[in-house]
Amino acid sequence: MLEIEDILKMHDDAFTRGQVTRQNASDDLVFYNVTQWDDQVLGESQLQYRGQFDILRKAGRHIISELKENPVQVDFEPIGDNYDAADLMDGLYRTTTRHNSSLEAFAVSQQETIVCGFSAWELANEYTGEGQLQEIKRIPLYEGNNTVFFDPNAKLVDKSDADYVSVLQRYSKEGYQKLSEELTGEESTPVSFKWPEESYVFPWISRDQRFYVGKFYHREKVTETIHIFVDPMGTPREVLEDNYDEEEESLIAGGFQYQEEIKRDRYIVTRYIVSGEGILDTSRIPGENLPVVPFYGERAVVEGEEHYEGVTRLAKDPQRLRNFQMSYLADIVSRSPRIKPIFFPEQISGYEYMYEENGADNNYPYLLMNSVDMNGKPLQGAVGTMPEQPIPNALAASIDLSRQAIEDVANPGLPQDIADPDASGKAVLALQNRMDMQSFVYHDNYKMALRRDAEIFASMASEVYDTTRKITLTMQDGTRKTETLMQQTLNPQTMQLQMDNDLTTARFEIYADLGMNYQTQKQQTREELKELINGLPPQDPTRDILLMEYLSMLPGYDMENVRNYAKKKLIAQGIKEPETEEEIAYAQQIMQNQSNQPDPMMIAAQAEMEKAAAEQSNAAVRLYDAETKRMKVNIDAQKAGVDAQSKQIDNVTKIAQALRPEPMYRSA
Structure with missing residues (x-):
């Protein structure tokens, strides 16, 4: 554990390194966001009018819009074959990046990096209010160039080699006392831990009305003793030495058997909340990384010192020059006399009062003059007019040059005047994909910052998401689904219990790539699908598949029924894997119907x-x-024989009767 003296020494070492760069960055923030006049360069100007003709702000907005139009895609690749855990981490990471605190942290960081060249945000574990469950959130760190101080011995751009980082947070007197009472249970007199670097070119509020508390993160390598227990099904469970006495009895009662003891080196991160009084609170942070992510603009290490800058640094001089030129031009216009006629005294004798007021102050509907002199001779009109105030030729020429000078150092990319409103969708996408190298520097460094953010997130998630709970995953297309972490299931092959969706033991390689946002990708894909569909004959079965794929990507709430119909057709044909619960149920119904056939x-x-x-x-x-x-033939034959025999008998009988003599009868 560190003492307050150790923390003060390390903070001072980080503060003194790069002090000039931080002060320049502070001036850049004031110049870009507050005023472009209150500094030592134009402070003594004798101009009566001081205008601010800001071209620099347009360049900054352009880079910010390009960062949002071409977001960084973070991908978790498993070390091993645990691809399910990688998919879980991908979806969980996308979900956390959509929280309001994350969106604000990213927006503040992008704005400050583009302006002054450095910013940072913090990752923290907080309780959700649902029991003792925690989740990981991002916290914006305003004025990161003045309030975040990394280990000066760290050389990597993502500061993954730093052993400590100090973060200053500003409080009012009441806020400081409330924080101190929450952490220590006692009221205390506000005493600032340290003060940030700040700009001295603008009259801010007095320092006496604000107090700074430091959050000091320190990382150290330790050797941990780990005890391995095995349950009756052979599943191992690791128990740290610090928790061994508490969990030993419950594990043995649950049927676990002690297997072995191993040693393992790892980093632990400790957070100290410190004030000018001393250490207010000490706690251990999940994960093995300092939970602060730096984001640089243009960065260089010169003679061992780190230097950084944004678009403001090189554009300040031409922007000052333009402000001076345009203000001088406005002075010439506002202070030059209006065009006035020139008369001889006798021409306006008696009407002098009508010519005393100038411009809008002269309310006479018309002006009078004498038509004849004292001798009765007619008088001519005005003998002439006063000449206009000339604009110096050098001023007119330098105005365009100053604008060009600003655009040379701050213009981020595609000129706005080449956009064709009648261009096709494919042509517009081609124009949007053109990106100047100046803005690419910010894209590339932002990619490294988000990769570091994902590393810290994965390390913290292995300890935060260590219990059975439901989480929401966000897919790449923006759809969401729910999964259960740390769920025990029976493996049908080994007939042993296994832990599914376990992030505590998963390890990942993390990659970050620069690309278009999902909506732009969908638009480009639709353009390609239209070309493919138009090139295929109507009877081609591939055309129907591509058409369903195109319909599934149609935007708009009114097209939801069409999208769902197309997705179900693709699932039924085996082209698309089901993703949502509704699609999974539909696929199971199809399989059941097929099994009944x-x-x-x-x-x-x-x-x-x-x-x-x-x-x-x-x-x-x-x-x-x-x-x-x-048989019928035989019967017929027999019947025919019987009939013939019967007929023959009848014939014989008749013949015999014919030959027999008739008897003699007596008469009575």
Whole structure:
């Protein structure tokens, strides 16, 4: 643990290094955001009018818009094959970057870096109010060039090699006393820890009315003793030496067996909240990294000293010159006399009062003059007019030169006058993709800052998200879904319990790439899909797939039904993987419907069997018919023989009766 004397010494070492650069950055912030006149250069000017004709602000806004139009895409790649954990980390990271505090931290950082060349933001773990659950948030650090002091021995641009960083926070007297009472339980007299570097060219509020408290983050390497326990299913669990006595009994009661003890080197980060009185609070920070992310503009290390600047530094002189020129021109116009006629005294004798007032103060509807002199001779009109105040030729020429000088050092990219309102979407995208090298410096350094932000986030997440809980993941297209962390499931292959969605043991390689935002990517993809669709014949099945893909990307709330229809068609065809819960349920329904339908091979085999059975039945029928016909023939034959025999008997009987003599009867 550090003492207050150690913290003061390290802070002073960081403060004295780069002091001139920080003061110049303070002047840049005042020049860009507050006033361009209250400094030693133009402070003694004799101009009556002092205008501010700001061209620099336009350049700064242009770079900010390009940073937002071409955001940095952070990607977590797993070390190993834990791709599910990488997808979880991707979605969780995107969700946290959409919080209001994160958006403000990024916006403040971009603004200050573009103006003065340096800014920073902080990552912190805070309780959500739902039990004891925590989440990671970003905190904006205003005037990072004056309030953030990194270890002067750190040389990397992301300060990942720094061992400490000091952050100053300003409080009012009441705010300081409230903070001190919350941390120590006692009221105290406000005493500032240290003071930031500040500009001395603008009369700010008195220093006596504000007090500074320091948040000092210190990182040190330690060797930890880790005890390994194994549950009945063979799943290991690590327990730190500090927690061993508390968890040993509960683990053994739960069926865990002690396996081994290992040593491991790691960094621990401690936060000290300090004031001029001493250390107010000490706490350990999750993760192994200092939770402060620096973002540089143009940076260089010269003779061991770090120097940085934004667009303001080189544009200040031409901007001052332009302000002076335009103000001088306004002075010439405002202080020069108006055009007046020239008369002889006798021409306006008696009407002098009508010519005493100038310009708008002269309210006479018309002016009078004498038509004849004292001798009755007619008088002519005005003999002439006063000459106008001439504008110096050098002033007129230098006004355009000063504007060009500002644009040479501050113009970030594409000229605005080449935009064609009738250009196609593809042509507009091509123009937007043109980026000047000056703005690319800020894009590249912002990419390194966000990569460092992701490293700190992943390190903190392994300790913050260590319990079973539901989290919201944000996909690349902006859709959201819910997952459960630290969920035990049964592996059907090994028949052992396994921990799914575990971020505590996952390790990642982090990459950051510069690209377009998702909406711009969708627009470009739609343009490409339209070309492909128009180039395919209507009967091509690929055309229908591309058409559904195009419909699924249509923007607008009114097109939601069309998008959902197209996505379901793609899922049904196996082109698109389901992502949302509704799509997953739809895919499961399709699989269930397909499982209820018989297999085509079984249908064919059954048809063959039925065909064979039908043929066998037909053969039996034919055999039965043949046998029936044979029996009928025999019956007919027998019947014919009986009929013939009966007929023959009848004939014989008739013949016999004919040959027999008739008997003689007596009469009574």
